[in-house]
Amino acid sequence: MDGRQMGALLSKLRRERGMTQGQTAELLHVSAQAVSKWERGQGCPDVSLLPSLAGIFGVSVERLLTGDLAPETADGGNMKRLKFYVCPDCGNILTVTGGGEIHCCGRKLRPLEARHADADHSVRVQEVEEDWYITFEHPMRKDHFFRFTAWVGTERVLLVRLYPEQGGEFRIPQLRGGKLYLCCSRDGLFEVRI
Numbered sequence: 194m195d196g197r198q199m200g201a202l203l204s205k206l207r208r209e210r211g212m213t214q215g216q217t218a219e220l221l222h223v224s225a226q227a228v229s230k231w232e233r234g235q236g237c238p239d240v241s242l243l244p245s246l247a248g249i250f251g252v253s254v255e256r257l258l259t260g261d262l263a264p265e266t267a268d269g270g271n272m273k274r275l276k277f278y279v280c281p282d283c284g285n286i287l288t289v290t291g292g293g294e295i296h297c298c299g300r301k302l303r304p305l306e307a308r309h310a311d312a313d314h315s316v317r318v319q320e321v322e323e324d325w326y327i328t329f330e331h332p333m334r335k336d337h338f339f340r341f342t343a344w345v346g347t348e349r350v351l352l353v354r355l356y357p358e359q360g361g362e363f364r365i366p367q368l369r370g371g372k373l374y375l376c377c378s379r380d381g382l383f384e385v386r387i
Contacts, residue, residue: 197234198260199326204232206250226352275345276304277382279376286341286376288350299387305382309375314375314383324364325387327373333359337379344387 195350207217207248214228230236247254278287280297317328335357343352
């Protein structure tokens with residue numbers, strides 16, 4: 194941790210928010226002189242203040258400590274690089290088409306790695322009217338179930354949340370040229386060609 198880099202970042206973030214050192218100090222219950230000292234690189238905030246600072250400025254504690262907000266490499270959000278994330282605490286399902294750090298419930302999440310579906314995670318697909326009627330034999334118990342299914346095409350994602358004790362079936366509109374993903378609560382993400 195470089196105090197000067199951190200101080201420069203704190204100063205930049207404060208000015209971006211249109212705040213004075215006094216306003217920042219008031220939110221943190223410290224003196225304006227303390228904030229000034231941090232911004233000049235002559236000291237660092239107490240570790241207990243870092244989460245509050247991060248919250249005020251909308252950045253991660255990790256970014257504050259490194260003193261760097263370098264943007265991720267822009268890739269235009271290519272659907273071929275779509276990644277799925279699931280929070281182990283609250284079960285939130287998150288997707289991104291570019292880089293970045295994904296956090297939920299205070300945890301840094303790692304993207305799920307898709308594998309080809311095996312016999313335990315296979316599906317049967319039938320065309321019904323304008324939809325695909327998809328059935329599966331996978332358990333749907335509270336301790337082991339499919340969390341979601343997602344059809345990913347070149348320009349859109351259709352995500353369907355599945356729940357424990359739900360039947361082993363769902364319907365999605367017939368969409369061509371994509372892949373179907375199924376996320377098992379115990380075994381991870383699986384890719385199925387339709």
